[in-house]
């Protein structure tokens with residue numbers, strides 16, 4: 001299972017608690033549901049989602065006339081997969097031919113640069129020609145850090161000076177990409193999400209520049225969120241809606257949290273799929289999300 005190692009913290013915390021609860025209470029009664037609710041909320045699954053999940057469990061338990069707590073675990077897995085699966089489509093929607101452009105957005109420190117590096121590695125391994133655009137001209141060190149990843153992975157980075165206009169960097173990058181016959185251009189952007197108006201202005205300017213050259217681009221706009229920030233990540237994500245063109249989420253640092261339930265909260269509370277998850281700091285530690293494998297890794 002591709003998620004097994006990366007989810008060990010969540011698995012240890014969650015499965016241990018659920019297992020302990022089952023052993024201790026034996027019967028499914030009100031106290032059982034209450035404790036299960038606490039465990040799920042503690043894993044960052046999100047209060048609304050937990051309520052919904054418990055209701056579904058109750059209905060299923062009634063329907064199947066189950067009394068033993070030990071029989072609940074497969075039903076719980078099934079329900080979790082069900083929650084995650086709703087309209088799941090985690091594949092990247094990129095054009096069959098011609099230049100594909102992916103934009104990455106997210107606040108500083110969430111793992112945006114690392115994710116771009118990992119994604120570049122992933123595409124390179126698939127035999128694609130990749131180019132990076134250093135569009136985060138705001139944060140000190142962001143450009144250099146992207147260059148370090150570029151060298152590590154073996155792909156070029158288009159950059160300007162720190163403080164320059166990100167839209168100008170994108171203009172250069174799209175031109176360079178076309179000239180060099182690049183398949184995939186991965187664009188970093190500045191992490192100023194605090195103010196939605198500024199963010200939209202900056203994104204719109206970037207979109208305009210890109211679309212002048214590649215009309216249906218950007219093909220993906222991925223919001224990078226840090227799983228260890230739990231419900232804060234959810235709040236950040238809620239700043240976004242269709243108007244920002246968001247097409248998917250990359251949830252990083254799942255390996256560093258015992259609260260991997262945040263994947264479920266995000267899936268439930270936002271209309272945008274989690275497409276990739278980060279499970280470590282190395283180039284290979286990025287996986288396309290798969291709800292069945294995810295839930296199975298939790299109970300494995």
Ligand code: GDP
Pocket residue numbers: 106107108109110111112113114115145252253254255256277278279280281285
């Ligand atoms: P940015 O400011 O959003 O570009 O964030 P960085 O890419 O610089 O990442 C911030 C820190 O998080 C770095 O120390 C990364 O190594 C680390 N990081 C990023 N992704 C992951 C992940 O999936 N797992 C773990 N454990 N660390 C990560």
